[in-house]
Amino acid sequence: MLAQSAGATLVTLMATDAWHRVRDGLAQLWRRTQPERAETVTAELEAAHEDVLAAAAAGDQETLDELRLQWQGSVRRLLVARPAAVEELRALLDRLDPGGAAARQVTQHATASGQGRVYQAGRDQHITER
Template sequence: MTLLAQTAGTTLVMLMATDVWQRVRDGVTQLWRRTQPERADTVAAELEAGREDVLAAVAAGDQETLDELTLQWQGSVRQLLVARPAAAGELRALLDRLDPDGSAVRRITQRATASGQGRVYQAGRDQHIAER
């Protein structure tokens, strides 16, 4: 359940700044309407506000805000799944429709510091080093 909530929160935030935004908003709102109808309007408003925050953060290169929004949505989804465990299947299906190849959650962040004679080698995939 925790992994699904993490994946969902990350996917939602990453897709808020894309051209599938309306499908994201509609799909998530419909999920809440079916599982927790009393919260659906609030979630819809939070999605709209979140999108504005995501767009501003992306434009400013503000990764900290994106991380905070991701954590917020992970928490919201986790709360939904705790209250309505049966919603997990529907959530997985929604994520598969919105992000079929999983590209929204494949994000790599690397930071490294080298000093003196130190070297840093980083790769997001395969790396081959042939020093002589």
């Protein structure tokens, strides 16, 4: 669950002004927990940042979903190899995204044609038709 939340948060924040804090925080986490992978992870973060910006600009949700899964996997592997990193990762995510809003971001797409209707909601929805 933590890896899933982290992947979603990181990818969402890569497209914001928080990007530098995301990169620096994750690079520091890897330097402390898996120093042999720190440079590789930093390079992967830079590449992912460029991919996130391009996908967001193109409205490419599939690529964004793939990037979330990629970072979920990277974080999960880190936590399996270094279970003590759990608290440090939680603290980093709390600093980067207080309240966890980035991980809860909702993106919806819908198409209706003819007489079709689309009703979407990110939370509660009440529809009364007569």
